[in-house]
Amino acid sequence: xxxxxxxxxxxxxxxxxxxxxxxxxxxxxxxxxxxxxxxxxxxxxxxxxxxxxxxxxxxxxxxxxxxxxxxxxxxxxxxxxxxxxxxxxxxxxxxxxxxxxxxxxxxxxxxxxxxxxxxxxxxxxxxxxxxxxxxxxxxxxxxxxxxxxxx
Numbered sequence: 001x002x003x004x005x006x007x008x009x010x011x012x013x014x015x016x017x018x019x020x021x022x023x024x025x026x027x028x029x030x031x032x033x034x035x036x037x038x039x040x041x042x043x044x045x046x047x048x049x050x051x052x053x054x055x056x057x058x059x060x061x062x063x064x065x066x067x068x069x070x071x072x073x074x075x076x077x078x079x080x081x082x083x084x085x086x087x088x089x090x091x092x093x094x095x096x097x098x099x100x101x102x103x104x105x106x107x108x109x110x111x112x113x114x115x116x117x118x119x120x121x122x123x124x125x126x127x128x129x130x131x132x133x134x135x136x137x138x139x140x141x142x143x144x145x146x147x148x149x150x151x
Contacts, residue, residue, distance in 0.1 A: 019050055023045070023050060023055055032114050035120070036062070041062055041065065080106040
């Protein structure tokens, strides 16, 4: 992954972790509301209640912030899907398909505004590094294949 997309450092102390969460919360709200154009580092810092210097200690630029929001969103989607993907190993009887459908519905309910913004960005060539090796595209391909084979 490009160095520009990586955080500068990871928070260690509880207070630092809380500050980074506040920064990510603010960035997610602004990004969901207005996309990249509607999210500036100054606006994120202000909404998070931190100084711009504190923000830059952890995130070198706006794209690193978006990547941080995306990583957190991806973790939440995976948690929502949970064991639903185990049906790939268990076979696909009616109950398994029902569990799989439930898992997919839960995943789509996780921060839908953010998901729509990320999907829009996924097609911009200049930002393709943001989503490199995220695993979610492969998960989607597998799901489509399973559902297609079991019509």
